[in-house]
Amino acid sequence: MDIELQRVGFSYAAGTPFEKRALYEVDFKIDSGTYQAIIGHTGSGKSTVLQHFNGLLKPTEGQVDIGDYRITAGKKAKNLKEVRQYVGIVFQFPEHQLFEETVLKDIMFGPLNFGVSKEDAEARARELITLVGLPTEVLEKSPFDLSGGQMRRVAIAGVLAMKPDVIVLDEPTAGLDPRGQKEIMDMFYTLHKEEGLTTILVTHSMEDAARYADDIIIMHDGKNVLRGTPRDIFADAATLRGYRLEPPRIVRFQEKVEKLLGHPLDTVCLTEEELAKSVAKHLPKERGK
Amino acid sequence: MTEILALNHVTFAYPSEDPTPRNAVEDVSFSVNEGEWIAIVGHNGSGKSTIAKLMNGLLYPQQGDVRFMRDVLSDENLWDVRSQMGMVFQNPDNQFVGATVQDDVAFALENNGIPYEVMVERVHEALAQVKMEDFLDHEPHHLSGGQKQRVAIAGALALRPKLLILDEATSMLDPQGRMEVLQTVQQLRAETGLTVISITHDLEEAILADRLLFMNGGKKFATGTPNEIFALGDELIELGLDLPFAMKLSRLLKAEGVALNGQNMTEEELVNDLWTSNFNA
Ligand SMILES: Nc1ncnc2c1ncn2[C@@H]1O[C@H](COP(=O)(O)OP(=O)(O)OP(=O)(O)O)[C@@H](O)[C@H]1O
Ligand SMILES: Nc1ncnc2c1ncn2[C@@H]1O[C@H](COP(=O)(O)OP(=O)(O)OP(=O)(O)O)[C@@H](O)[C@H]1O
Ligand SMILES: [Mg+2]
Ligand SMILES: [Mg+2]
Numbered sequence: 309m310d311i312e313l314q315r316v317g318f319s320y321a322a323g324t325p326f327e328k329r330a331l332y333e334v335d336f337k338i339d340s341g342t343y344q345a346i347i348g349h350t351g352s353g354k355s356t357v358l359q360h361f362n363g364l365l366k367p368t369e370g371q372v373d374i375g376d377y378r379i380t381a382g383k384k385a386k387n388l389k390e391v392r393q394y395v396g397i398v399f400q401f402p403e404h405q406l407f408e409e410t411v412l413k414d415i416m417f418g419p420l421n422f423g424v425s426k427e428d429a430e431a432r433a434r435e436l437i438t439l440v441g442l443p444t445e446v447l448e449k450s451p452f453d454l455s456g457g458q459m460r461r462v463a464i465a466g467v468l469a470m471k472p473d474v475i476v477l478d479e480p481t482a483g484l485d486p487r488g489q490k491e492i493m494d495m496f497y498t499l500h501k502e503e504g505l506t507t508i509l510v511t512h513s514m515e516d517a518a519r520y521a522d523d524i525i526i527m528h529d530g531k532n533v534l535r536g537t538p539r540d541i542f543a544d545a546a547t548l549r550g551y552r553l554e555p556p557r558i559v560r561f562q563e564k565v566e567k568l569l570g571h572p573l574d575t576v577c578l579t580e581e582e583l584a585k586s587v588a589k590h591l592p593k594e595r596g597k
Numbered sequence: 598m599t600e601i602l603a604l605n606h607v608t609f610a611y612p613s614e615d616p617t618p619r620n621a622v623e624d625v626s627f628s629v630n631e632g633e634w635i636a637i638v639g640h641n642g643s644g645k646s647t648i649a650k651l652m653n654g655l656l657y658p659q660q661g662d663v664r665f666m667r668d669v670l671s672d673e674n675l676w677d678v679r680s681q682m683g684m685v686f687q688n689p690d691n692q693f694v695g696a697t698v699q700d701d702v703a704f705a706l707e708n709n710g711i712p713y714e715v716m717v718e719r720v721h722e723a724l725a726q727v728k729m730e731d732f733l734d735h736e737p738h739h740l741s742g743g744q745k746q747r748v749a750i751a752g753a754l755a756l757r758p759k760l761l762i763l764d765e766a767t768s769m770l771d772p773q774g775r776m777e778v779l780q781t782v783q784q785l786r787a788e789t790g791l792t793v794i795s796i797t798h799d800l801e802e803a804i805l806a807d808r809l810l811f812m813n814g815g816k817k818f819a820t821g822t823p824n825e826i827f828a829l830g831d832e833l834i835e836l837g838l839d840l841p842f843a844m845k846l847s848r849l850l851k852a853e854g855v856a857l858n859g860q861n862m863t864e865e866e867l868v869n870d871l872w873t874s875n876f877n878a
Contacts, residue, residue: 320739328739349771350743400742400769403688453611456687456765457641457798479742482768483687485640485798486839512743512771554772557801557842564868568876580846588853591875 309375309394309473309506311361312337317369317381318356330356332530333370343500343507345517345538348527349552354510355400357527358476361508362395363388374474393422396472400479400510402463406451411437411462414451418470429469436465439495441488456483464492468499474506475499481513493520514556518542518578526551543576558583601760601792602652603628606661609647621647623815624661629792631759636803637796638826639812640837645796646687648812649764652794653684665760680709683753685766687796689745692752693737698729701737702752709756723755724748726781728774742769750778754785761785763795767802779805800841804862811836827862843867 318331331353338344348354359365360372363379371380374395379385396418399405408414415433420426437444440461446454451462460483467475477496481489497520500507511517517524517538524541526534528551534541541548542555554560559576562583566572569590577583604627610618622644629635637645650656651663654675663670665678686692695701699720706716724730727747732740737748746769753761761782767775779802785791797803804823811819811826813836819826827833827841834840840848847861847870856874861867 326736328735350747350769350774351741355741401688401690403690455642455646461641479769482742483641483765483798485837486800487834487837488641489798490839512769512775514772552771552773558846561842561846561864564864565871568868568872580842580849584846584849584853584855587850587871588855591855 310337310340310373311375311395311474311506311508312373313357313360313367313370314373315370316357316360316367316372318360318365319368320356322368330530331367334530334532335370336525336532336535338506338508340506341504343497343509343520343522345509345511345521345524346527347511347514347517347524347553352527353530354527355478356530358397358478358508358510361474361476362392362397364392364397393470394472395474395476396467396470397476398464398467398478398480400482402456402459402483403452405463405466406459409450410447411449411451411454412447414462415447415466415469418466422470432469433465436468437462439468440465441491457485457488460484461488461492472505474508476508476510478510479512480509481511481516496520514542514554515558518556518558526553528552538578539576542578598630600628600664601631601633601666602794603664603667604648604651604661605664607648607651607658607663608660609651609656609658611647620815622651622658625812625815625817626661627810627817627820629760629794631792632786632790633792633808634786634806635792635794635808635810636806636823637794637810637812638798638800638803638838639818643812643837644815645812646764647815649684649686649762649794649796652762653679653682676708680705680756681759682762683756683758683760684762685746685749685753685764687764687768689749690738692749693745696736697734698724698737698740698748699733701748702755705752705756719755719757720751723751726754727751727778743771743774746770747774747778754781757789758791760792760794763793763797765796765798768798775799775802800839804841811838813837824862828860830860 313334313336316334320328346354363385366379367381369381374391377391406414412433416429419429437447442461493516521538524538525532542559545555562577573586577586604625607625608620609622610620639645651658654670668674693701694704702720702723703716727750729747750766767778809826841862843861843864847857847867851857857870858874859870861870
């Protein structure tokens with residue numbers, strides 16, 4: 309499912325004295341099957357933009373195409389429920405999407421709502437709770453009696469249970485423990501590849517954007533301002549800093565290594581594995597010492 | 598060294614219908630000295646936020662006690678203690694009480710009977726410290742995730758506390774914002790002797806702490822300097838953590854046949870090790 313935003317503008321509380329403009333002429337297309345990262349400083353409009361991907365927010369200007377569905381500013385949108393079945397969003401604050409009495413009911417809610425049988429919905433919930441790294445006892449607890457990271461995992465399971473075609477992740481690793489961050493991001497990546505999903509990742513982790521994304525969009529002050537592959541985007545530290553962003557730690561470290569070597573490496577390395585290989589190649593004289 | 602806060606054999610279980618509920622925190626003893634920077638680390642659900650709530654008297658232990666400046670926390674001294682303890686919760690939405698950003702930051706000060714002029718000055722100063730001075734009249738719930746976290750931090754800083762407890766307070770800030778907040782807090786430590794307890798999943802932040810409290814399944818698994826804790830190596834991963842960046846990269850480099858000597862917890866150590874092991878033979 310392609311997602312296309314055309315000259316999208318958005319104001320919170322539009323038409324009231326509290327009106328707050330958050331987006332200006334946002335214009336981009338995300339092709340089906342892409343792993344798309346969206347990065348940008350605090351308040352740049354990322355969470356606002358991604359709530360347009362399933363019609364949760366409607367543009368106050370311009371239009372949004374989600375596959376064959378079109379949402380146009382000022383017009384009443386139809387079939388939004390269907391859209392929400394195809395596009396699953398993991399919100400920045402998991403508390404905002406948990407509401408049922410028990411974790412089990414919470415994870416089953418989406419599938420039941422879209423016509424999955426009770427048995428199947430329950431089986432899915434049991435399978436998913438393990439996949440997100442929680443013990444099955446948690447299913448009987450209230451989602452509000454969980455720790456922050458446990459809530460995050462339940463929210464993720466709830467979205468996966470809908471088997472969406474497009475998965476939208478808003479800071480999915482915030483609150484996860486370090487091992488969980490890696491496991492959950494690897495799990496999303498495997499799903500992305502195996503199920504041919506479209507994955508949209510909003511993140512402050514430049515490391516995750518570098519490691520997983522095919523393409524990066526930078527948001528700045530409510531507009532999309534730059535787009536490119538992780539290698540191109542992260543090679544240009546000066547431009548990034550202009551948007552109040554930083555290259556990933558690995559790229560910053562590469563600079564230090566290059567100073568040591570006295571010359572640049574062949575390419576910008578996006579992961580620790582890449583950098584280790586590249587450095588090894590440039591240190592031939594001392595190897596095996 | 599003066600002790601500012603201590604947990605003394607603290608055990609806590611959340612109320613539950615289960616006749617034998619699991620302890621969220623079990624027999625934890627730990628003490629913090631004035632001026633220290635402590636990081637609390639551990640897997641999801643290991644009891645970190647519960648400890649934070651026990652530290653500021655939001656919860657009381659079923660066994661053991663919590664002491665602030667050597668006084669056992671109780672309903673009698675709670676307000677006095679809280680006026681000296683700034684706390685930033687894991688979810689900022691749970692913490693906002695004011696209708697506007699400036700009211701919210703002023704709230705705790707008002708409670709402490711700070712004169713109006715001083716209060717206004719402190720509110721502005723704290724909001725400037727977190728770069729939110731342009732949002733004075735915004736509603737705190739209607740902000741972006743990172744903006745909410747900044748306002749919550751300002752609320753704690755405005756108190757000018759002796760002890761600052763941060764529960765994943767920077768988890769939704771952009772990398773520059775995170776760096777700026779850490780610098781602000783470090784500066785306050787240098788200038789005022791502030792004590793900091795920071796619950797964090799950010800290992801690069803944890804390696805900057807003086808000491809770590811490492812939680813596992815509600816129990817204290819270990820305490821020690823970052824060097825001592827991260828020497829645990831693969832055990833860290835089993836317990837829900839990971840290796841810090843420089844250690845991970847060192848291992849990968851060694852696997853590629855690059856000569857290195859140390860475990861290299863910090864980037865600086867790794868650069869020095871690369872230099873001495875490869876260029877300076
Ligand atoms: N509910 C709301 N009502 C009014 N204004 C809002 C609301 N939510 C966000 N805003 C404003 O809209 C702008 C964009 O916010 P958004 O949440 O999209 O940012 P973001 O890029 O997701 O930031 P962060 O990285 O901090 O989560 C910000 O200036 C914010 O203050
Ligand atoms: N309000 C509550 N009622 C019942 N149980 C709770 C409640 N809050 C937390 N728990 C449980 O207590 C244990 C400790 O939770 P706590 O929030 O202290 O963990 P944490 O270390 O802060 O985790 P995280 O890294 O995910 O924030 C967990 O097993 C959790 O499920
Ligand atoms: Mg956001
Ligand atoms: Mg917690």
